[in-house]
Every structure is written in C-alpha cells, then in structure tokens.
Amino acid sequence: MRSASSSATLHEVARAAGVSPATVSRFVNGTAKVSEDKRASIEQAIRTLHYKPNRVAQNLKAGSSKTIGVLTQSFVSVYFNETMTGIEDVMKPAGYALLIMSGHWRADQEAERVEVLIGRRVDGVAILTGNLADRQIVDFSQRVPIVAFGRQLGGPQLRGFCLDHYRAACEAVAFLIEQGHRRIAFIAGPPEHADAQARLAGYRDTLARYGLTRDPALEVQGDFLESGGLLAVNHLLASGKSFTALFTANDLTAFGARLALYRRGIRVPDDVSIVGFDDVPGSLYTTPPLTTVRQPLYEVGCCIGRMLTGLIEQTPAEVQVPPMNLVVRESVRRLG
Amino acid sequence: MRSASSSATLHEVARAAGVSPATVSRFVNGTAKVSEDKRASIEQAIRTLHYKPNRVAQNLKAGSSKTIGVLTQSFVSVYFNETMTGIEDVMKPAGYALLIMSGHWRADQEAERVEVLIGRRVDGVAILTGNLADRQIVDFSQRVPIVAFGRQLGGPQLRGFCLDHYRAACEAVAFLIEQGHRRIAFIAGPPEHADAQARLAGYRDTLARYGLTRDPALEVQGDFLESGGLLAVNHLLASGKSFTALFTANDLTAFGARLALYRRGIRVPDDVSIVGFDDVPGSLYTTPPLTTVRQPLYEVGCCIGRMLTGLIEQTPAEVQVPPMNLVVRESVRRLG
DNA sequence: TTGAAAGCGTTACCAA
DNA sequence: TTGGTAACGCTTTCAA
Numbered sequence A, B: 001m002r003s004a005s006s007s008a009t010l011h012e013v014a015r016a017a018g019v020s021p022a023t024v025s026r027f028v029n030g031t032a033k034v035s036e037d038k039r040a041s042i043e044q045a046i047r048t049l050h051y052k053p054n055r056v057a058q059n060l061k062a063g064s065s066k067t068i069g070v071l072t073q074s075f076v077s078v079y080f081n082e083t084m085t086g087i088e089d090v091m092k093p094a095g096y097a098l099l100i101m102s103g104h105w106r107a108d109q110e111a112e113r114v115e116v117l118i119g120r121r122v123d124g125v126a127i128l129t130g131n132l133a134d135r136q137i138v139d140f141s142q143r144v145p146i147v148a149f150g151r152q153l154g155g156p157q158l159r160g161f162c163l164d165h166y167r168a169a170c171e172a173v174a175f176l177i178e179q180g181h182r183r184i185a186f187i188a189g190p191p192e193h194a195d196a197q198a199r200l201a202g203y204r205d206t207l208a209r210y211g212l213t214r215d216p217a218l219e220v221q222g223d224f225l226e227s228g229g230l231l232a233v234n235h236l237l238a239s240g241k242s243f244t245a246l247f248t249a250n251d252l253t254a255f256g257a258r259l260a261l262y263r264r265g266i267r268v269p270d271d272v273s274i275v276g277f278d279d280v281p282g283s284l285y286t287t288p289p290l291t292t293v294r295q296p297l298y299e300v301g302c303c304i305g306r307m308l309t310g311l312i313e314q315t316p317a318e319v320q321v322p323p324m325n326l327v328v329r330e331s332v333r334r335l336g
Numbered sequence C: 001t002t003g004a005a006a007g008c009g010t011t012a013c014c015a016a
Numbered sequence D: 001t002t003g004g005t006a007a008c009g010c011t012t013t014c015a016a
Helices: A010-017 A021-029 A034-051 A055-062 A078-092 A105-121 A134-140 A167-179 A194-209 A226-238 A251-263 A281-283 A298-313 B010-017 B021-029 B036-050 B055-062 B078-091 B106-121 B134-140 B165-178 B194-209 B226-239 B251-263 B295-312
Strands: A067-072 A097-104 A124-128 A146-149 A158-161 A184-188 A219-221 A246-248 A274-276 A289-294 A325-327 B067-072 B096-103 B124-128 B146-149 B158-161 B184-188 B220-221 B245-248 B275-277 B291-294 B325-327
Touching: A010 A021, A010 A034, A021 A034, A021 B251, A055 B055, A067 B245, A078 A097, A078 A124, A078 A298, A078 B096, A097 B078, A097 B096, A097 B194, A105 A124, A105 A134, A105 B124, A124 A298, A134 A146, A134 A158, A146 A184, A146 A298, A146 B078, A167 A184, A167 A194, A167 A274, A167 A289, A167 A325, A167 B295, A184 A194, A184 A226, A184 B165, A226 A251, A251 A274, A274 B165, A281 B226, A281 B251, A289 B194, A298 B226, B010 B021, B010 B036, B067 B078, B067 B106, B078 B096, B078 B124, B078 B295, B096 B106, B106 B124, B106 B134, B124 B295, B134 B146, B134 B158, B146 B295, B158 B295, B165 B184, B165 B194, B165 B245, B165 B275, B165 B291, B165 B325, B220 B226, B226 B251, B245 B251, B251 B275
Parallel strands: A067 A097, A067 A124, A124 A146, A146 A158, A184 A219, A184 A246, A246 A274, A274 A289, B067 B096, B067 B124, B124 B146, B146 B158, B184 B220, B184 B245, B245 B275, B275 B291
Antiparallel strands: A289 A325, B291 B325
C-alpha cells in the first residue's frame, strides 16, 4: 500500500494511460509532440492519479537541484532578512528554491552549514557576511559556485562584493560637521568586525579632513546592539566630556543611545544630534525619526541573486552594486 | 571530464579502494562490519577523492528528503523570523534542513508555494499563519504532514494551534483599567485578520466586564503597520475625543502612534499611556520602553518543530503551547 | 510519434 | 564479511 504522503509515479500514469513512461515524460515536459488521443488519456490519468513529478528524481537525473543555499547568520535580524527577500525575489522566478541555514557568526558552524548545503547538492551558495576565513570560501568555491556578500573576493566560481562603509561613514560625519557640529562622539561596533572598522576609520578621517582634532574620550566601544549603545552613552556622560552630536556604528546602537539620553532628559536633536547606520525599518518611527545611512540590502540581495544565476548558468552578468547613502530625517539639529 | 562542482561517487570510491560499492556504502553508513584492511583502503580512497555522499540520491532512495518546508509570509518581519529560529533550532539537530518560501499573505501564492514544497518532497510543512483556506490546508495534509500556526486544525497528518489572543488582549486592557484608566482608545488591526479580531473582542469585552461603556469613537482602524498607527492617532486627535490610554493591535501600530503623539508634543506616559501587542525586539528600546503583550514566538517555533517531527516520525508528542503574557515596561502611567 | 532501455548515485536484499 | 543486483522516479538516447 502506498503511504498517504506519496503521490503517483510516472510509471503508474503511463500504465493507466496505456502508453510508455517516456511518452508521459515527454508530454509533461513538452519535450516532444504527443498525438491527440494519447495526450487526452495521459491528461486524464494525471488528473485522476493526482500526479506530480518527483523533483528529487528529476534532480538526481539532472544533476542539479534547482536549489540555492543561503548561509545567513541569524533569522532575527532585518539586516539579513531584507537581503534574503531580494535573493528570493530574483531566484524564485528562475525556478530556484532557497535552503537557508544560519551560522550564528561562528566560523565552525558556518563551515559545517556550507558542507551540509554542498552535500545537498545546491546549485549555488550565497554567503551573507559571517566569520568564515576568505581562504575557506575560496576552497568551497571549487566545489560549488559562491557569491559572498561582505568580502572582496573573486575566482572562477566565486564573486564577492562589499558596500563602501568607509565612504558612507565619511558622508555621515561630514553631514554632521556641515550642520555645525564640532564635538562629535562615536560609538563603535565590534572591533573585529570589518564593517565596524571601516565606519570607525571614516569617522576619524573625516574629522581630520575638516581639521578637527579627534578626542579619544569621544570614541566609545559598542557592540552593534541596543544595550551596547545604552551603556556607551552612560559611559560618555559619566566621563563628563561634552558633545553635541553622536554618530553610532549602527541603528540598533543609536536606539540604545537614544534611550540612555531619554532617561537623563537629554533631548534629541535639541541637545544632542544622532546619526545612525543601516536604516533598519524601525528607524523611520523612532522619536524623532533617525537620520541614518541606508544600506540597500534588498537591492544587495537582488545582486547576489543575479550574480549567482550568472555563475550557475554560465551567463556572466555585469551586476551593478547599489550605493549607500545618507537619509536625512529628524535626529540632527543644525547648530549656530 | 567531471565538472568542478560535482564530487566523486560511491562507485569511484569503490573502484579506487578495490571493493564493491555495497561495501563502501556499508562502511560510510556504519550499516555493517567491514574488515580492517578494506576499511583502511576505503578511508584512503574517500580522502583522496574527497567523497561526500550525494544527498539527492540518498533522498530518492529513501523516499524522504530530510527537509521541511516552511511557508512564511515575509522575510522582513520579526514576527516570522523568531518563529523560524525556533523551528530551525529543533529541526537542525534532528537532521532536517529548511526550505523556506514566502507567501506574501496571498492565498493563491501560498497555495502555489505549498505545491512547490510538496513537489520537492519535503517531509513536512510548517505554515505560519497566512490566508490559505482551512479547507485547503486540510487537503494538503493528505499529501504531506502539516503543522499550521494560527489555526485551530487537526487531522491524521495535521496539527494546528493558536495563541489565545483574546485572553491576552483582555489582560492588557484590564491592566490599563486597574491602573486607573477609563477612557481607553483602541487602534485595531486589519478587520479580516483573525488575531486582530480576537484582540478587538478582548478590548470590548474587558471594557464591558469592568462596567465601562464603550465609545465607538475611541475605536480606530489601523493596519498592523506603523503608518496606520500614526494615521489612527491623528484621526483620534482630530475627533476631539479625549483618552488617557491607547491600546494598539500590535507593536508596530504602537510605534506609529507614539510618533504621532510625539509630533504634537503629547508625552508618553505622562499624557497618554500606551500598551502594544507582540513584544517585537524594538519595543524594549522605544522611548519610553513599551508595555506590551509578549508573543512567545521562538517557543512557538520550537513547538512547531516538535509537532512536525512527531508527525513525520510517527511519534506523537504532546506539545505544550506556551502562554502569552503582559510585560510591563514604562509606557503606562498609574492614574489618580 | 512512440517505446525500450540505460543511467543518475544510493541503499538493501539475497547469496555466497 | 562481501559482492551482485535490483530498485528509487525520472529523462533521454537510440531504434523503430
């Protein structure tokens, strides 16, 4: 007896329709012409048996799974999810499904996940940042086409690209300076995180470029999380150093910072201005709405998707990586 | 010539090791004892050929894919993503991978996605809310085990469960009343959304239960989005009706409402108290932090995972659905 | 236009 | 313990 969850096979359809399996296959795939009468009985049989092709068998035969693997770091981060939406939106119409695994920012887990993905014979892998060594990604790319976001990497089966965090951070700080701010504090991200480093460098260099001397006491450590932002502001305030603006390594940090300020009755932007980084959905509705640098993550996802299909189907496409830019809202006050 | 992305097969390993494919299979799977010498040469061959079993072939053979399909509605919603984290955390250790597709709240797309999932022979499907007709889910469940979150459904291969939105909404409104509030406005969710209906009913009934007469002018339509919350508050304010508290159908609505209030200089909670619903991550860091009803979505995901494995592996597990509860933060002021 | 048959990479049964 | 072999469900070549 057939279990409730399996469905009819091509052979059964063939038998029911009184034709050969080959003919049914041809009909189903439109691979060749089938005479009118057979066509009718096949359609009939398919209907009554509820036949649906078994993709697993098709995949085995085809040697490709029409599936792409996505290595994300966390499901609960808009950062990744917007990117995945972009990936899905371009891969779905092309017939690919997404096998998603999260690596939790741990190189060992990430490697293990990629192995699983390759074992499942995905046609390509998208790696969204993470802590895998570049070297290892290059190695993996000998086994499967890979597009890595957040790395400057290349190879026969490998594409990698980054957004220009340095330039974007420069733009943000320049904006603050042009609004009349001179004492600008910075809450940094995790020191080992490449993007965080670039943003910090952008902050420092822009200060220098405008001839402002940098005050180390105004650079505080954060961790890309709200809690870190909150602590950092407390720290800053405790140090007694004054500042009129705050640039944070990302939006979550800005949210935490904003709450710390709120708790002390320090108004934004009246007393202190804030600029964030990322433009997560929530930043449009903070009080006040946050001025921040927008990362075009949805578009990034689309790029990843296009690069990946290009790699897989050997139709190299020149993909234009979208720029980041400052979105000015209400958290910055013009001084003097 | 073998393409760069494929790897050695069992047969090649067998040939290289001078044994039969069957023996290699047995060794790899530990299905039977293999003599020491063969074992060594097989290991050797596997290493030099970089052999990895082809899961696609294994799946075809086994008739199961060790994959479960997840029908989500949107990637960019913490609501779904927290749930998926829970699902992943219980499915991954059990050896299942997640094939994820989003239905965008459109019944036709959702049905199409489930068809794709079934066609790919997933071992089970998790449906996270959405607009599919119950009837259709029941039908699908004849072809594959299904766990549906957000529906009260059951069947031989079907489990469905909801959280008690009605009761939770009652609790939230009761809290407001007990804090001394009498004029409590409500910003509703989409009228066709079952959870939104339950929350509305909870609001109305609780008012009645405490002997408060309900004022229709204090019930405004929202849409579960920040923008709807903002508009709703503007509407409420324009109507001239006074209120001391605001209960919103979800947190996003509360965020929008909070911004509208902020824009008019109305303080929270000094002038107006707010209670949200969901407890999305951001609500801990709004100014002030939002009092809201927590939906234990991660735990829900774990439940879904356990129910699904129970269904698939025919080991029915009694799974305890976690309760929602009010988390009191700083957006409600005690009156009088 | 149609069918027979081989093969995709595994696993498992049956003999040996 | 080991090997041969037949499936799993499909596609595709080769003949007819």
